[in-house]
Amino acid sequence: MAKHTVCILGGSGFIGTTIAGRLGHDGHRVIVPTRHRERSRHLLPIPNVELVETNVHDEDALVEAIQDCTAVINLVGILNELSGPKGEGFRQSHVELPRKVVSACQRAGVGRYLHMSALGAGPEAPSLYQQTKGEGEQLVLAAQSESLSVTAFRPSVVFGSGDSFFNRFAGLLRLSPGFMFLPTPGAEFQPVWVNDVASAFIRCLDDSSTAGQALDLVGPQRYTLEELVRYTAKVAGIRRHIVPLSDSMSRLNARLLGLVPGKPFTMDNYLSATVPNVSDDNALPRLGIHPTAVEAVVPTFLGPHEKNNRYQSLRREARR
Template identity: 30%
Template sequence: MSGKLITVFGGSGFIGRYAVRALCKAGWRVRVAVRNPMNAGDMRIGGEVGQVQIIQANVRNRPSIVRALDGADAVLNLVGLLYQKGRNTFDGTQALGAQNIAEYAADAGIKQFIQLSAIGADLESNANYARTKAEAEQTVLDQIPTATILRPSLVFGPEDQFFNKFATFAKFLPFLPLVGGGKTKFQPVFVGDLADAIVNALSIPETQGRTYEIGGPRTYTFKELLEFITEQTDRKKTLLPIPFFAAELKGLVFAGLFKFWPFHAPPITRDQVRMLKSDNIVGLETDKNFGTIEDLGVTSLETVEAIVPTYLWRHREYGQFHIPEKEDVSRVDI
């Protein structure tokens, strides 16, 4: 891959940082297209000197997309939202943004294009997140039939917004919300394994035009994941079942309140509640053309149990020096 240039939109985000490092390791030159280059300076150390270039681009600003694609051999679109805020909407950022990138990539003759989507992407979904993810998939494939679609389940890692989020809730709330009774299933995948899948998808010709569902080695219910979080942070919390309709109502209230508190994400949104009504695991789709992460050559998958405890210690009462009540203090090495 030496000498090839890939433009990564959304490369300074959680997944992007791992993807950029993996691409650099594989020998790609990487152009990271971000809205605010001042916040992405540390991305340059992801590879060798000069291997990573930071460029300003906004997926809603077409001239900036053209500049970001100049001379590129491939494109990776990681742009996505967990919740809407201001002008950053699901329709404008996820759907229209992907369309803009794909149109100009097609004009530039780029054939290698990876679109990061999500398990549950569905044109008929009443969750705007899932609907616009599906619209993005469709518009990308319409413009570039050789594009590869990756649909991960819940992605975890030191900077994730699931395990860290609920571990933070456990610090301040007397209970954790068990939306819908906690029966929703997830198949968490480590962000490093997802990054390896992205790199491999670029080097395997057979991936072109296909969709891959990306999941980890185990499935868990929402309840099991919350129990794991409380165990690892040593914070005994009641898991309070909340019906979907009540959770949706709370999501609406939080959305209204957090419009006036722009520096923090709402605890939960109505869209996220709607997503929780469906399982988030590999294999629910019946399309035989869909592949898995193993088909992309990533077979030694990291587990939640191996990775998550290495960063959830930050949420314990005394951090790394915290000794869980069930442990015998006299046997702990100081």
């Protein structure tokens, strides 16, 4: 594999940190733009990673940040809007930013752009999250040309040490007073391991056959949300009575929690959950990646000895 200089937007997040770590340890130069350098200091121990303070929503600043890059990876996305007019935050992150990134790549002469979309994204999807993700995906794929090779990735929920899915539910279960109400218990997911997602991005840096495509990334097995939450409780050793909510109660739950600071569950989240987050067209095997099962990883960071296992889990995710 040729050595790259890769700019990762959203590089300090859960998935970005994994990709940056893999690339940096493999000898590639990694540039991570950030507004707040201090919030991204956990990346500094990774070899060949550079933090650059900049506003990624400023296209001229983007052009400067990616000037010497051979590839750009955009992982920026939000699950909820915490403030502002409805839909504005989603559009800024999922549509307007990708538009600026494509333009910046074209201006800076960057030849490869890898874009994070989402499973279920599309203009006809029920939620604003999915609609704007779909619009952004279509926008970047339309920019595919001889000078700019574009690939989009559509993962299901991504799991691993430090994720915001299994860890979040484990935290909610621990805080629950003996029971926990669970909205949308029948929502379907096909969780994919963060290191498999990172492998897909890295392999596609030099794989021109994926240009112009949107690749679904999913794990080997499908689950309902209720099954995943019960599994979380079992692995973490938390005894709680889980109360599945009906569709009408799930809607009410979303309306109420959408008013709580931090918006732990919103109507847009509810609408997203009405679309099965699964796929029959998994791109991982085509990329030479064997999808990793939830059961092979989650016990390493949620089990009763998770503190002792955390180091081994991190080593595993770094393939070290």
